[in-house]
Amino acid sequence: MTKVLLAxxxxxxxxxLRQLGVDFAVLDVDVPEVPRPGQPPIEYAVxxxxxxxxxxxxxAGAESVVLGADTxxxxxxxxxxxPQDAGHAAQMLLRLSAREHQVCSAVAIVHGGELRTALSxxxxxFGPISEAAAMAYAETGEPLGKAGxxxxxxxxxxxxxxxxxxxxxxxxxPLFETAALLDALTLTAQPPTTPPNSP
Numbered sequence: 498m499t500k501v502l503l504a505x506x507x508x509x510x511x512x513x514l515r516q517l518g519v520d521f522a523v524l525d526v527d528v529p530e531v532p533r534p535g536q537p538p539i540e541y542a543v544x545x546x547x548x549x550x551x552x553x554x555x556x557a558g559a560e561s562v563v564l565g566a567d568t569x570x571x572x573x574x575x576x577x578x579x580p581q582d583a584g585h586a587a588q589m590l591l592r593l594s595a596r597e598h599q600v601c602s603a604v605a606i607v608h609g610g611e612l613r614t615a616l617s618x619x620x621x622x623f624g625p626i627s628e629a630a631a632m633a634y635a636e637t638g639e640p641l642g643k644a645g646x647x648x649x650x651x652x653x654x655x656x657x658x659x660x661x662x663x664x665x666x667x668x669x670x671p672l673f674e675t676a677a678l679l680d681a682l683t684l685t686a687q688p689p690t691t692p693p694n695s696p
Contacts, residue, residue, distance in 0.1 A: 504553035513670040526552040538571035546603035554607040570645025572598040586635035589646035594626040602666035617671035619662025
């Protein structure tokens with residue numbers, strides 16, 4: 498089986514890709530992640546995922562299979578991005594408090610010069626978050642480097658009232674869509690003999 502090159506250093510994406518039983522290696526790429534003013538979140542997520550995959554393909558060669566991904570949180574059509582510091586993270590969390598927001602998670606694969614993309618859009622509803630709780634969470638450092646200033650698989654799970662869509666997409670890599678793209682290239686492996694989270 499051809500080894501997939503994952504154009505991401507995210508440990509969360511690496512763990513999710515292992516769940517698919519895919520043989521992969523990590524490829525470090527540097528792609529600007531700055532949306533244009535007024536750029537729709539869906540368009541932005543797909544464009545960044547594609548840019549990562551293309552950047553990786555340029556480095557690795559045309560015969561390589563490079564997978565890029567991007568996950569963004571938006572509310573009222575505005576992309577929140579990653580917090581600059583703890584105070585900024587707390588502000589984002591308070592904005593998400595007691596309401597719904599969207600998580601756009603895009604995946605892109607470049608192989609032989611051909612680009613394929615897929616997208617998952619998930620609606621997440623938070624319960625109320627007090628100012629003190631938002632700041633306490635922000636100061637743990639967990640929200641830093643996370644789109645929307647939270648990790649669904651971390652402490653922030655206590656605030657999630659409902660989720661409509663892909664849990665893995667919110668974590669950082671929509672597995673259903675990723676598997677479909679890999680299936681099209683006959684690169685999806687059989688389930689691992691030992692489940693990924695087994696002791």
